Amino acid sequence: xxxxxxxxSASAPTQPGGTxxxxxxxxxxxxxxxxxxxxxxxxxxxxxVAVLGAGLSLNGVLRGWAWFMPLIxxxxxxxxxxxxxxxxxxxxxxxxxxxxxxLAAVLSFIFCRQESLAGFIPTxxxxxxxxxxxKRAAETVVSExxxxxxxxxxxxxxxxxxxxxxxxxxxxxxxxSMPAASGIGLLAVMVVPAxxxxxxxxxxxxxxxxxxxxxxxxxxxxxxxxxxxQSGSGRGAGxxxxxxxxxxxxxxxxxxxxxxxxxxxxxxxxxxxxxxxxGTSNGLNPMxxxxxxxxxPTGSGRITYATSAGAPLYLRSVTVDHFDGETWAPDDRAGExxxxxxxxxxxxxxxxxxxxxVTSINAGLFTSxxxxxxxxxxxxxxxxxxxxxxxxxxxxxxxxxxxxAQRYVVFSAAPKITSExxxxxxxxxxxxxxxxxxxxxxxxxxxxxxxxxxTASAGSNYAKALALQKYLRSGEFTYSLQAxxxxxxxxxxxxxLSDFLAVKSGYCVHFSSAMAVMARAEGxxxxxxxxxxxxxxxxxxxALVGQGSFPEYEVDARDAHAWPELYFEGLGWVxxxxxxxxxxxxxxxxxxxVPSNLSTNADEKExxxxxxxxxxxxxxxxxxxxxxxxxxxxxxxxxxxxxxAGMLLLAGFLWSPRLSRTVLRRxxxxxxxxDEDGLPGVKDPAPELAWAELQDLATDYGVPxxxxxxxxxxxxxxxxxxxxxxxxxxxxxxxxxxxSLTSDFERQRYGRTATPAPAxxxxxxxxxxxxxxxxxxxxRFRADWLPPSMMQRWVHALxxxxxxxxxLCKAMGRAVARWWYRLRGLLxxxx
Numbered sequence: 001x002x003x004x005x006x007x008x009s010a011s012a013p014t015q016p017g018g019t020x021x022x023x024x025x026x027x028x029x030x031x032x033x034x035x036x037x038x039x040x041x042x043x044x045x046x047x048x049v050a051v052l053g054a055g056l057s058l059n060g061v062l063r064g065w066a067w068f069m070p071l072i073x074x075x076x077x078x079x080x081x082x083x084x085x086x087x088x089x090x091x092x093x094x095x096x097x098x099x100x101x102x103l104a105a106v107l108s109f110i111f112c113r114q115e116s117l118a119g120f121i122p123t124x125x126x127x128x129x130x131x132x133x134x135k136r137a138a139e140t141v142v143s144e145x146x147x148x149x150x151x152x153x154x155x156x157x158x159x160x161x162x163x164x165x166x167x168x169x170x171x172x173x174x175x176x177s178m179p180a181a182s183g184i185g186l187l188a189v190m191v192v193p194a195x196x197x198x199x200x201x202x203x204x205x206x207x208x209x210x211x212x213x214x215x216x217x218x219x220x221x222x223x224x225x226x227x228x229x230q231s232g233s234g235r236g237a238g239x240x241x242x243x244x245x246x247x248x249x250x251x252x253x254x255x256x257x258x259x260x261x262x263x264x265x266x267x268x269x270x271x272x273x274x275x276x277x278x279g280t281s282n283g284l285n286p287m288x289x290x291x292x293x294x295x296x297p298t299g300s301g302r303i304t305y306a307t308s309a310g311a312p313l314y315l316r317s318v319t320v321d322h323f324d325g326e327t328w329a330p331d332d333r334a335g336e337x338x339x340x341x342x343x344x345x346x347x348x349x350x351x352x353x354x355x356x357x358v359t360s361i362n363a364g365l366f367t368s369x370x371x372x373x374x375x376x377x378x379x380x381x382x383x384x385x386x387x388x389x390x391x392x393x394x395x396x397x398x399x400x401x402x403x404x405a406q407r408y409v410v411f412s413a414a415p416k417i418t419s420e421x422x423x424x425x426x427x428x429x430x431x432x433x434x435x436x437x438x439x440x441x442x443x444x445x446x447x448x449x450x451x452x453x454x455t456a457s458a459g460s461n462y463a464k465a466l467a468l469q470k471y472l473r474s475g476e477f478t479y480s481l482q483a484x485x486x487x488x489x490x491x492x493x494x495x496x497l498s499d500f501l502a503v504k505s506g507y508c509v510h511f512s513s514a515m516a517v518m519a520r521a522e523g524x525x526x527x528x529x530x531x532x533x534x535x536x537x538x539x540x541x542x543a544l545v546g547q548g549s550f551p552e553y554e555v556d557a558r559d560a561h562a563w564p565e566l567y568f569e570g571l572g573w574v575x576x577x578x579x580x581x582x583x584x585x586x587x588x589x590x591x592x593x594v595p596s597n598l599s600t601n602a603d604e605k606e607x608x609x610x611x612x613x614x615x616x617x618x619x620x621x622x623x624x625x626x627x628x629x630x631x632x633x634x635x636x637x638x639x640x641x642x643x644x645a646g647m648l649l650l651a652g653f654l655w656s657p658r659l660s661r662t663v664l665r666r667x668x669x670x671x672x673x674x675d676e677d678g679l680p681g682v683k684d685p686a687p688e689l690a691w692a693e694l695q696d697l698a699t700d701y702g703v704p705x706x707x708x709x710x711x712x713x714x715x716x717x718x719x720x721x722x723x724x725x726x727x728x729x730x731x732x733x734x735x736x737x738x739x740s741l742t743s744d745f746e747r748q749r750y751g752r753t754a755t756p757a758p759a760x761x762x763x764x765x766x767x768x769x770x771x772x773x774x775x776x777x778x779x780r781f782r783a784d785w786l787p788p789s790m791m792q793r794w795v796h797a798l799x800x801x802x803x804x805x806x807x808l809c810k811a812m813g814r815a816v817a818r819w820w821y822r823l824r825g826l827l828x829x830x831x
Contacts, residue, residue, distance in 0.1 A: 039219070040086035046215035047169050048079040050182070051162050053208020054189040058158065060202065061193050067150035067158060070110050074159040077106040078166045092175035096167060103163040111156045133157070165189065169216070176778065178786070179220035183213055300557050301366040303532065306542035306550045307359040307374070312534030314563065314575065314583065315361070315372040315555065319393035321436060321527035323517070337388040341371075341380040341396050344389050351570040353416040358547050361410060363403040371396040371403055372531055373410045376572070382408040392433065393527070409544075415571050419588045422462040425568040429525055432567060436525035439517065444498040451518035461524045465566050465576060468515050468522075469589060472578035479580050480505045511579040512562040525567035529575065533561040533583040654785070661700075661787045668693045669761040683748055690760035691745035694738065694767065696789035698723070701771040701779060704788070711749075715742040724767070725774045734770030737763035 055071055081102035085095040108116040108126050111133060115125035136153025165185045173179040186209045193205065307313055359374050366372070371387065373380065376394055380387070385401030415421075454471045455464040497517060500510040516526040535555035543549045561583060565573040577585045668689040695705050695714070701723050705714045718724055719738055725731030741764075744757040772780055782788070 040083045043170070043173060043216070043219045044079040044083035044086075046212060046219050047082075047166055047173065047182075048075050048212075049215055050169065050186055050209060050212020051075050051166050051189075053210070053212040054186045054205060055158075055162055056208045057190050057193045057202055057205025059205070062150045062154065062158070064150060067155045070155055071159050071162060073110060074103070074106050074163045075166055078103050078163050079170075082166075082170050086174070092171075096171060096175075099167045099170070103160070103167070107156065107160060107163070110159070111152060130156070162189065173216055173220055177220075178782070179216050182216050186213060302364050302554060302556045303361065303366050303372060304364065304538065304552055304554045305359055305361045306544065306552045307357055308544065308547050308550055309355075309357040309359070309374070312553050313357075313359065313374040314529070314531060314534060314561070316375050316395070316529045316531040317368060317370040317372050318397070318530050319390075319395045319527055319565075320530055320562075321393060323438065323440070323520075336392070337390050337397075339386065339388050341377070341383060341387045341389055343379055344377050344394060344396075345391070346376060346394065346572065350415045350572055352421055354413050355416050357412050357414075358544055359410045359412065360542055360544055361406075361408055363406040363408075365404060367402045367404040369397050369399065369402055371398070371406075371408075374412045374414075375529070375575070376412055376414045377410050378413045379411045380408055381411075382406075417571055417574055417586070417588050419462075421571060422568060422574065422588055423460065425462065425570050426460055427569040429567050429569050432525055436527055436567060437520055437523070439520045443517075443521065446498050446501050447514075447517060448521050450501055451521045454518070455522055461522075461566070461568065464522050464524060465519065465574075466589060468518055469576050469578045469585075472511050472515055473580045473585075477504045477506075477511070477580060479507060479582065481507050508562045508579040508582055512564045515576065515578040516564040519564065519566055527565050527573070528562055529565055530562045531560075533559045535559050657787060657790050658785050661696075661790045664696075664790070665693055665764075669764060684756045686760060687741075687744040687748035687757045690741055690757075690764060693760075693764055694741050696787075697764070697768055697771060699789040699792075700783040700787045701775050711742055711745055715739065723771055723774055725770055731770045731774070734767050737766045741767075 052072060052075055055068070055075075059065065059068075078099050082095055082099050085098045090098070104122055105120040107130075108122050109120040112122075112126045112129040113119045115123065115129045117123050133153040133156040136151060137157040138153075165188075169182040169185050172181045172185075190205060190209060193202070303315070305313070305315065356378075357374065361372065363372065371380070371383075373396060377389075377396065380396065383406060385398055387396055387398045387401075389396045450471075451468070455467045458464040458467045496510070497513055500506045500514060512528050516528050519526040532555040535553045538552045538554045540552040541549045542552050561579075563575055563577055563579070563583065565575050567573055574588075575586065576589050577583045671686055671689050691711070698704065698714075698718050703718050703721050703723050709717075715738055719727075719735050724734055724738070727735050741760060744760070748757065772783075775783070
């Protein structure tokens, strides 16, 4: 007996009473639907790699790497959720909603675990905690300069934004079939370090984002995803070449665009350039941009002022009084602010003599919601817009307008402060908030020990303040704008403060923060004022009505300054100057052996300011609200021209696919017949060109042809598809046009020479209109602005060098193989 095995017999047995492969019940077996395969997992992994790679560029915006592990957790959880749902063949909308739920759960687990149900299900308390985190992040942005401390608030915002970016990129790459557009999201992440970090994005972040972007393109080309199931099977190696070509083109554009488009500074992306689309900032952001303003060589945001005071004044923009241990931040107290700056009152009693002064200020191009004014303002006249003031700090701000082009007059009234009055101010402070004494429980030992050591011999708060100022202005400390950046402590948090006291080098932010925190540690209420040092004489004079003529001073970004203020009962907030070689030390705080020196932030050398030239003859002005214009006007035409050129270049780049497709269509349909018509061997090219246009139209609207398909089969498939509409209705003309174009092409390609075919432009227009009417808006948008037929041609053209190299490699491989076989033939064979 001979046993014969038949492949597949087990799976298709012959049933009694039926045919092979058919069950006895007579029902046909359900066709097997191919599974999703590795596509969802490969795409999710590619998206995660791209987002995490772009996130590497945030190192330097955030200090250290403690923030990266929560980011990895968030991105991986969201990406895995998308992969699982797509592998289960969930609908695109369900997958997207599930990823949002996963993002909310993982953020609740990482940042709001105690306020969430079961540790990851959001509740109302979770949303309250999220509000606190967002507020904390906003305070960090306002008060910290890069690299900022990775507190819970800023890390929460980073994880939430990049988690949303995972969902956005997945939606572009899978349901919308626009993987190339995912680069926009990655670019949005890298814009942040490009505009903040001195070294732009950095090599690691650029390479990580580029690799991830190439993986996304590779997955979209390597797999052929099913539109309904997001499943697919692997394609050939030619698709990988296309992704490599696309990525190479993107890389080339990234390297060359910074050199061609205005708004990029020197060098090439990512290491040597910084994207500056808005030009130079003319505002003073409290604390965060203070170091960058001081390092600005141009001195933008020029302000001029003239005052009846006997000496130049400090102009205060905002008071920074809230310290949570990681950042100093202003407390705007929106609920307590009062409208109108025409009458301002202090919230505490002042004893003794009061010094009144009138100051006329022209803000010029300085742009900020905070109004620069000398302390303590009693009223402000001449302002445009709605302004409010804080009774606790007397800071003036607006949420509806800015200081740009404002001209105003400030009447100020401050107590006359002397060393004698400060020595007598020994009463316990009354009537001020405990916030001005609050210090965090994790105060570094070096801060407390330094404060105790420096003030050990001081018997009063005034003596302690003098001791702290003298210590910070001593020869142990140096003024430097670069040392904090080079040593990684360019900010104002607790860790920054401990590093500053160890290195003993920094600028006004570090000196004022150190004195304010050490004063609180010694029981003295303190806060930090941010604004401008006194500045320089311009050589002009300004006439104030009823006051006379006074010399004019100017300040700009290089004079941006921060200084501490300490509270003394009966005198109020008293400013001190702990920063060496900056501003001037008040008489009440100056050592008898140390002269009071006036200087600016023009450089880092401790030099005295040379006397200013004598003021020119007074120039009277019509009224106190219109001080003399002191800022030189700048020509806006170069900036406008550069912006217009950039917009035109961007518009041309976005328009190029549509324009190329339109030009190709017109060339095909306007082809003239040959003059030798009717001669043997000469055929009219119009039917073949019309057929190529029909195939491209079908490809643009989602019905591409295949190389193995006959013209008649492709025509039948197009007419039976939903893209062309149903027969027997409004689309009958389109169906007839497709049939006639197919017949013309078959006669031209396979038949004998005949009379010229009728013009195809009208029939192509009918088919195009039917395809547009039956397509979704997203398909129409893609067909118009990113036509797949044109994009495939571009990719194919760009891949020519790679194909040439591939052919050379194959030829070399065959040559090496032939050489190896010949060599083996010459060697003795083992028997």
